[in-house]
Amino acid sequence: MFTFQCKRKRCPYKSFNFSPFPICENGESYQGTFSGFSVEIQDPVQAQSLYDNGCFGKGSKSRGGPASGDADETLLLGLEESCFLAFYLEVLSIEDLSGSVMDFQAFLTAAKQLNERFVENLACYLYLKSKNWVIKSGIKFGGDFLIYKQSPRLYHASFLVTVQTPCDVDYYQSKNLKGVQRVAETSDKDVLLLRVAQAGDVSRPEHLQEITVTETIVRRFNYSTFVQSKQQQ
Incomplete structure (x- = not known):
């Protein structure tokens, strides 16, 4: 039976309680601005709250959350997590550069212009997210996402996630998939391949429920690791 890795970090947060989702105080929404590439949270209190509660976003001057101490540092939210916060959790209000509030259709159109595979x-x-993973960008390792147990502060990423659409079938053959796998192995991660069925018309958030996602864990047999595990039993 396959057991995925959750490698714990050496850090001072062992007894820290992390909330999986942000909570709006007094019913007020977080305020973000769509810059054309990402959604930017400029208020430092809101930025820190979003990162502390669910590890959403990345500091504009930091590797993780906004931690540089600079007054002009903001929190940058990816397209997927912005959409999740705004139209599924409904805790984020997104405005365009002109100050107009973006609805789901407007944001979807803008996001698809940046990434045709956004849906x-x-x-x-x-x-x-339905499986309680914390999700960050995987572009550094040549994938779509990195997923963590509980928090990147506590654990290293367990999987490098690659999204496969019907148009990618010819690309993700054994040769190219091995390349992704080797990159993941250099940082002690496994590859999770998510196959997405052809997306139909998506005009409302609930239409995403009609899209089927299947997962495949890609892992190369490592004889040395296998022998060591047997010796420890």
Whole structure:
């Protein structure tokens, strides 16, 4: 039976309680601005709250949350997590550069102009969120997402996630998939391949429920690791 890795970090947060989702105090929404590439949270209190409660976003001047101490540092939210916060949790209000509030259709149109596979990626993001993973960008390792147990502060990423659409079938053959796998193995991760069925018309958030996502764990047999595990038993 396959057991995925949850490698704990050496850190001072062992007794820290993390909330999986942000909570709006007094019913007020977080305020974000769509910059054309991401959604930017400028208020430092809201930025820190979003990162502390669910590890959403990345500091504009930091590797993780906003931690540089600079007054002009903001929190940058990815397209998928922005959509999740705004139209599924309904805790984020997104405005465009002109100050107009963006509804789901307006945001979807803008996101698809940046990433034509946005709908498929969003479906996979929601699928992973339903399994309680913390999701960050996987572009550094050549994938779509990195997923963590509980928090990147506590654990290293367990999987490098690659989204496969019907148009990608020819690309993700054994040769190219091995390349992704080797990159993941250099940082002690496994590859999770998510296959997304053809997306139909998506005009409302609930339409994403009609998209089917199937998962495949890609792992190369490591003889040395196998022998060591047997010796420890």
